[in-house]
Amino acid sequence: MTKQALLEVRNLVTEFSTEEGWVRAVNAVSFTLHRGEIIGIVGESGSGKSVTSLSTMRLIQSPPGKISGGEILFHEPGKSPVDLLKLSEQEMRGYRGNRIAMIFQEPMTSLNPVFSCGEQVTEALVLHQNLDKKTAKEKTIQLFEKVKLPRPADIFDAYPHQLSGGQKQRVMIAMAMSCNPAVLIADEPTTALDVTVQKTILELMQELQQQNDMGILFITHDLGVIAELADRVIVMYKGHIVEQGSVLDIFKNPQHPYTKGLLACRPPLNKRLKKMPTIADFMREDDQGQLIGIEKSVDDALAEQEESTADRASRHKLLYSQKPILEVRNLNTHFPIRKGLLGRVRDYVRAVDDVTLDVYPGETLGLVGESGCGKTTLGRSILRLIEPTSGQILFKGQDLATLNPKEMRAMRKHIQIIFQDPYSSLNPRMTIGNAIMEPMQVHGILANDSERRRKVIELLERVSMKEMHFNRYPHEFSGGQRQRICIARALALSPEFIICDESVSALDVSVQAQVLNLLNELKRDFGFSYIFISHDLSVVKFMSDRMVVMQKGRIEEMGDPEEIYRAPKSEYTKKLIAAIPKGI
């Protein structure tokens, strides 16, 4: 069976001008997308996968970028292939949004906030299909129905901020589908969404693809998602394609060490691991930057790290024989809804609703739920970063809720928080050394700055950073490195208790594995207790000794993660578990 080729990329080279000269972000990439096929492109950030997709649309910002070689042939039935790279900008615009459409990672920011959703979709229809406003509106409402938006006629007039993330992504898909494109490029379309929403979006894309016989280029850092969807997989590393093949081949019999690493570093659902395998278990780079593979299969790597049930049981026995370090009793955090001329309080949003839980010394308590379930508010209420409405927070027997601001400030030394976004939680104008030193100065830890400096360097080394990084600024580091810096900052006060609020959610899976391992290592060495908050059930399951599932501010289920995963009691937990991409 010969399938009809749609998009043929040959030896594509895209370069960016940097201070060190031209850097090749995409280096001699070739692949062919056929009609009715879904190709998944996988790689970490910086692997060149997004640049490949943007190059295909010729949307690379220039300067600093330029496409410096290769060809991108677009085939249409009954016409000779067109090299998109040779078209004028004017001609290219006729393809964009019309023959080749694209959806992006961030539905929150990818729609223009000042125009209604309907208008943004009709715009493309009016442009490419010369429809009049009225027909375009009708067609848009049909499209909204097709992407299963509720009340399509209302959403037509709604503005992006009035919709949820999943709904926005549906609007984006409707926009992309509006002109029946032959090729759809999806750049991490579900990364920013909850798993349950991700599942419905993936199903929708599959359905639309079959209806329209499109070719889809699906870009992601998560192999799990690819397995659900793609026919073929392309694995990219540092601008090169290191491996490509059918989904089954890649998953069952990966050849390249990098592919193996990517497969192994996703937290497995059926095993209990002591430590996550990372890409470094499969390959390393020598001094010249040449890759050296380490012979090892994915299964072996996972088996090495498996924790036996007996070990775990004895560890837990010890853990739960102690007195809890933190006891939360009937905690409520309510936000008032004000209405009317005088702004009287009409109702409350119950973000945290009557939550009671314990954390034992040395334990990791996982907190999982979708966005809006109150898990972040709970974490911050415990620290009183958000004032709780009522309830007790007993830390080593002392009620944090009744402390006055000064006592609370002294208390903060013992409880630290690591936030989600390592990009915005570091002050860009402060060197990382000073950022880590600041909490020590505030709390008067160590006698003087030179001693503190020594301590900071020790901490940096502890999180696998170097002394020379002391005087650098945050923008010089990658996301994973920044998160390590945030961890070092939290460690600076030698806390006993750390709340990790989605601390790995912004990171690639491979980096995520490293950071998770680091957190576990530190816990062992320093004897911390964690509350680990995440929307990703597989990550929480790997990290935690006990797991709490939250929904609408309440605790839905609490218990051993393995048991919850095996036999979920509540409907909501079942739904969450069903939505996790399982891989092959």
Add this chain to the structure above:
Amino acid sequence: MIDFILRRFSYGLLVLLGVVIIVFFLFNVLPGDPARMMLGQRADVSSIEAINKDLGRDRSLPVQFLFYLNDLSPISFHNQSDSSDILFFNGDKYGSGITLLPLGSKRVFVLKKPYLRRSYQSGRKVSELLLDALPGTMVLAFSSMLFASLVGLFLGIVSALYKHSWVDRLSMVLAVLGMSVPSFFAGIIIAWVFGFLLSDYTGLHMTGGLYSSTVFGGEVLQLKNLILPTLTLGIRPLAVIVQLTRSAMLDVLSQDYIRTARAKGLGFRRIVLKHALRNALNPVVTAISGWFASLLAGAVFVEFIFGWKGVGKVTVDALEKYDLPVVMGAVLVVAMIFVIINILVDILYGIFDPRIRIQ
């Protein structure tokens, strides 16, 4: 929406009350005898006393203040019959009024125009004085802001689109220059160069108001006299608007939704003018409205240099002479303009950005 406007308006009234209190008590601490100002140095004691009584100056300060408020308020409390009472409803002062509610035989509640009293200096009604000066100021403020906004937006957009090009650098240099040159200096230079040195080519004069009188006693609109003051007054807001537009546009152009717009296949012009500009407008609107409001308060130097009759000149003259009613009137009018413009701007924000639309 109406709810919002009403609420903002009542806040506005509170602001005005605050302004009245501050200005009134500040001026009553200062030395100066209004009766002497009105009658001159050689007035006799009895007429001075009569005037003081008429103004209520024989009463304590808080009582004087209440009388003043009563005069200002559109709904006020008066005496209908006794013409010697300070509260007597005098048609000469208050114009016509509508009786709302009679209280007994003598007292009434009346709906009238706010009475800003008379100038100590000229004896004219303050409201007339200000109404005379306001059109000139309004025309000047409006034309300068129009000039500054149009040119500023254009230059700002072009600089953002061609960042680091010569156009960008040139307009940034001009912007810095425009911001740093004081308007009294710029005014003199501009008047001298275009209204004197190059007068033969430009056909413009150094001074002149909006109207000039003809030999037949009529008045002719002289729009060309508007050009130089507009230019002078517009330079600083122009500089601010260029810089704000540029940075807001640069910010917006790097947003994800601009990439979406490009991926849709939209043309360059449409992306810039439709998708980018509307998102970039809010900070610019803030700047424009702020400048506009302060220009309406009068631009003293420019009015002085170009001999333009406006609120600024009236206010400064009154200040020099402790002409309290005029100063009070001017300050109140300006405060009111600020309040109104702020409400308008809040509504405008909502039109440009649905996210801050008032529920």
